[in-house]
Each structure stands twice: as C-alpha cells, then as structure tokens.
Amino acid sequence: MKLTIERAALLRSLAHVQSVVERRNTIPVLSNVLLEASEGQLGLTATDMDLTIHETTPAMVQEAGATTVPAHTFYDIIRKLPDGSEVELALDGEKGQVRLRAGRSNFSLSTLPREDFPSTASVELPCRFTLQAGEAINLIDRTRFAISTEETRYYLNGIYLHAGTSNGVDVLRAVATDGHRLARFEMALPEGAGEMPGVIVPRKTVNELRKLIDEVEGGVEVALSETRVRFTFGSVELASKLIDGTFPDYERVIPSGNDKVMSVDCRSFASAVDRVSTISTEKSRAVKLALRDSALVLSATAPDAGSAEEEVPVHYEGPPLEIGFNSRYLLDIAQQIEGEGAEFTMADGASPTIVRDAADPSALYVLMPMRV
Structure with a gap:
C-alpha cells in the first residue's frame, strides 16, 4: 500500500x-x-x-x-x-x-x-427509505435527551423508531423515555417505510449519526431489518446492531384526560426556571410551579442554601394548582421548543403533564411530577 x-x-x-x-x-x-x-x-x-x-x-x-x-x-x-x-x-x-x-x-x-479486522461486509436489509438530513436532525434532537442511561433497563437506552397513525395520517414516530420524561416526535411516513419493524436504535449510534449528519446536505438513506440498521449519506456508511428488546407501550403513559391548560412564553419561562433552580439541591433539582389566575409563581427551597421565588405571566383559566418538577427536565424540554409559546396540559399535582410547542404539533413531551 x-x-x-x-x-x-x-x-x-x-x-x-x-x-x-x-x-x-x-x-x-x-x-x-x-x-x-x-x-x-x-x-x-x-x-x-x-x-x-x-x-x-x-x-x-x-x-x-x-x-x-x-x-x-x-x-x-x-x-x-x-x-x-x-x-x-x-x-x-x-x-x-x-x-x-x-x-x-x-x-x-x-x-x-x-x-x-472484523468482517464489514454489507448485510442485505429489506426495508429501505430516505430521510432528508434536516428531518433526521429533527427526529434525533427532539427525542434523544430523554434516552435512559440506566443500563439495567437496556431497552430504554435508545430511540424507538416505528410507523404509526396520527389523526388518520401515516407517520414515522421516534420515541425516547427514561421513566421520568417521555419525548415523541412524528413526521410524514417516508415512502418505503410502511412495512418497517419497530426498532430501538442504540444511544451511541444515535449520537454518532447526529454528529455526522450535521455536515450533510440532501438525503440520508436508511436500511433496516429487525436486528440491524444502516445509514448511508455522501461517502459515509454507518451500520449498527439494534437493541434486542421490547420497547414499553408508551401510549399508556401519555395522559388523555388532562384539562387544565397553561400557555407561557417559552424563553422567559426557561430563564426563570434556570434562575430559581440555582437555589435547589443538586440531588433533587426540584422547582415548584404554583398557578393562580394569570400568574405562575416558580419557587425552590434548599435547607442549606435558602429559597428563591419568581413570578412569570401566563395564560391560565383553571383552578389554583401546585405541581413540582425536576428543573433540568423542564429546561431540556424548553430547549426543544422552537416557537415562542409552550403549552402545559395538566390534570393535578400528582399526575403526568403534557408539554407541547404551541406552534408545532409534531413533538409531544410527557413529564412526571415530583414532590416538592
């Protein structure tokens, strides 16, 4: 050579x-x-x-x-x-x-x-479809922050990719959860993806793919079977084993009866959460949300550090409500909301909350509350 x-x-x-x-x-x-x-x-x-x-x-x-x-x-x-x-x-x-x-x-x-060196011969993968690079980036960015890092629950250590239906329209869905929060993103089903099996793409594969497609313009060809996936774009080919496990029935986690809706400017909300959480304990990172009329009061207390409180204007017409969340999880979700407004749909202080981008229905986030 x-x-x-x-x-x-x-x-x-x-x-x-x-x-x-x-x-x-x-x-x-x-x-x-x-x-x-x-x-x-x-x-x-x-x-x-x-x-x-x-x-x-x-x-x-x-x-x-x-x-x-x-x-x-x-x-x-x-x-x-x-x-x-x-x-x-x-x-x-x-x-x-x-x-x-x-x-x-x-x-x-x-x-x-x-x-x-291990054999790298390409295996024939029956299901093939193409995503635009921007679509693939969206699919990863809107969900990967919720991937579990707990190795014992290995079936949650990746993004679950599968075909589904939303309001009578065929969609490609990406879902990730760590048991505390869930992220779901959906887009129009690409041609050729209708027969795809539901697969769990490992966290390392997701992260490597995300780094690589940052520089890509055009399409990313996806080929997969029940055990392997291959992404091809430009002069690069990334092939990976899939996680051999069953992803839980995530639909059961998404609440359907939440009737209390709070709309808030996402940037001012995130900034307030970030400031207030400075006082929360490193372990819990807990922040309490207290809703009354058109005001949201964010507060945090730590026995050693003191307390913090900040009021944020919101649109809310329901009864008074108090609920606590992990501030880091709130900020992770806020970073994914590209529009100005975030919409929180709640039932009570002990039930899961749905968070959406008010301007983009393709992404949905579920957040479990915590005691504060």
Whole structure:
C-alpha cells in the first residue's frame, strides 16, 4: 500500500471514524482503524463490533493494499500536522509498519493484519427509505435527551423508531423515555417505510449519526431489518446492531384526560426556571410551579442554601394548582421548543403533564411530577 492524500481530507474522514473506537479494548485490533487503498480513494473503517463507520476519501494511490493502524494515535498525528500538508503513507510489510511522511515529519506506526479486522461486509436489509438530513436532525434532537442511561433497563437506552397513525395520517414516530420524561416526535411516513419493524436504535449510534449528519446536505438513506440498521449519506456508511428488546407501550403513559391548560412564553419561562433552580439541591433539582389566575409563581427551597421565588405571566383559566418538577427536565424540554409559546396540559399535582410547542404539533413531551 502506498498513497498520497491531503491532510484536510484525511483528517475529516478520520475524525468521523475514530470516534467509534473505545479507548480501552480487550481485542487489540478494535483499537485500530482499517485503511484500504484502491484506485483513486482511501477507505477508512472503524468498529466496536456493534457499530461500524466506513468512509471513503479521494487519494493518489500508487499501490493498492490494506492494513490497520492505531486509530487515536493516527488521528492525533494527522490533527497536529500543519494545514495544507500532503501526507504520504506507505506500508512496509517486512517490518509490519506504516511509514507516514508529511514535510519534515516522519512517523512509523505499528500495524495489525487486515485479516484480523472484523468482517464489514454489507448485510442485505429489506426495508429501505430516505430521510432528508434536516428531518433526521429533527427526529434525533427532539427525542434523544430523554434516552435512559440506566443500563439495567437496556431497552430504554435508545430511540424507538416505528410507523404509526396520527389523526388518520401515516407517520414515522421516534420515541425516547427514561421513566421520568417521555419525548415523541412524528413526521410524514417516508415512502418505503410502511412495512418497517419497530426498532430501538442504540444511544451511541444515535449520537454518532447526529454528529455526522450535521455536515450533510440532501438525503440520508436508511436500511433496516429487525436486528440491524444502516445509514448511508455522501461517502459515509454507518451500520449498527439494534437493541434486542421490547420497547414499553408508551401510549399508556401519555395522559388523555388532562384539562387544565397553561400557555407561557417559552424563553422567559426557561430563564426563570434556570434562575430559581440555582437555589435547589443538586440531588433533587426540584422547582415548584404554583398557578393562580394569570400568574405562575416558580419557587425552590434548599435547607442549606435558602429559597428563591419568581413570578412569570401566563395564560391560565383553571383552578389554583401546585405541581413540582425536576428543573433540568423542564429546561431540556424548553430547549426543544422552537416557537415562542409552550403549552402545559395538566390534570393535578400528582399526575403526568403534557408539554407541547404551541406552534408545532409534531413533538409531544410527557413529564412526571415530583414532590416538592
């Protein structure tokens, strides 16, 4: 293997793939990135056995070939090279090393054989559809903050993606919950997604996909089966195992009888919650909402720190109501509301509350109350 490649192109692709590689690995080759040089391009692949990213980038290839090098070391070297550098890579098979040269800099990197690297052959996935990059970003951003980090409830450690119906219209739904809050986002069902199985896309896959599609313009092709999913866009292919579990019946968590509606300016509400929560204890982060007429009083008390109170104007015509929430959960939801107004639909101080963006019906959030 022998090739020359622009530092900027190599750095961009390497940044994408190396983030999959775990810092500690019991299998040495999983710490490496696979380099495959073929006519006019260099392919880079990294995997943790559950998630695989493959990307190709243009290169001047003198000799085709393949090998693996330590991912994080390789990335750090390329990152520290001067802008505009031309990077020369050459495999020395006898020494089992890759020689790297850029200007006056010379490095030798240890390698492991291509044959040791896990097979990355594409599996045929029967269900295929395309999302626009903006749609995929919306789908992730509106839900991923509610993904559970509790490993014992592994079936909640991802976004549940499935086809459904809303008001007689077929929709694609993304749902995430950690037991304290639930986020649901829906969009028009893409062509080809009608027969898709309900799947749980793991948190790490969601986060890697979100980083990658930030730079994408156009479509993201999604292909999936009951056990695997693959996202393809530009020169990048991200393939992942799905979580093998059953997502709970989330519809039962969404209350249907809430009749007390509070409308509030989202930005002023979020700012007030942020200020008041400064006094709340680090453990509970509790903030109390007291509703009377057209005023909302936010308050927090901590035995060691003192108390805080702030009044926010709202539109509310129901009876007086007091309810407590985790302030961090309130702020997470407020960040997802792009319009000016947020709408809270409540039943009483002990029942789940529904939060919506007043200007966008595609997203719905459910928040469990807490004692204050």
